[in-house]
Amino acid sequence: MVYKFIDTVGWGNNFKKYWTPVFLYAGFIFYISSIPTPEVGIQMDLSLIHIPEFFILSYLIFRALSREKISLWYIFILAILTSTFYGITDEIHQFFIPGRHFSIFDMIFNFIGSSLILFKFWKK
Numbered sequence: 001m002v003y004k005f006i007d008t009v010g011w012g013n014n015f016k017k018y019w020t021p022v023f024l025y026a027g028f029i030f031y032i033s034s035i036p037t038p039e040v041g042i043q044m045d046l047s048l049i050h051i052p053e054f055f056i057l058s059y060l061i062f063r064a065l066s067r068e069k070i071s072l073w074y075i076f077i078l079a080i081l082t083s084t085f086y087g088i089t090d091e092i093h094q095f096f097i098p099g100r101h102f103s104i105f106d107m108i109f110n111f112i113g114s115s116l117i118l119f120k121f122w123k124k
Contacts, residue, residue, distance in 0.1 A: 018064035025060055026086060029053065033090050037099030047109050050087070054113030055120075058083040062117050076118055083114040 062079040066072075087110025094100035 014067055018067055022057070022060045022064050025057055029057065029086070029090060030093065033094050033100070034097060036097055047103065047106050050106050050109035051113035051116070054083050054087055054110045055116045057086065058114040058117040059120070062121065076121075079117055080111075080114045084111045087111070087114070 058079045061082050062075060065075045065078055068075070084107075088107055090110075091102050091107050095102040
C-alpha cells in the first residue's frame, strides 16, 4: 500500500531502491535495542559499536538523499542530523527496556559515527 502511494506521487523505483534500506536498517537498530540485557554474565560496554552502527545509517541516508536535486553540503547535514536524531530517540527507547539504559556517551558515539560520512565522501 505504501509503495502504491509512492508510485502515484512519482517517487517510484528510486524510493524503493534507496529508501527501503534506510528503513530496514533503522528497524534493525530498533530491534537490537529492544533486546533486554541479561542480568547475569559478563557485562561489556558496547558504546563503541555505536560508531560503525550509525556510520552505516548515515551512509544509507546520504545514499538516498544523493538522488535528490539538493546541494551536497545539505545532503551531508541532513544525513548527519537525521541519523543523530534517530540515535537520540533510540537512547530514549532503551530507557524503557529492562537491562538497558539511556546514555549521553552513546549519543556522542552516535554523532561521531554519523559524522564520519563527511570524511568518507567529502570531495575536495
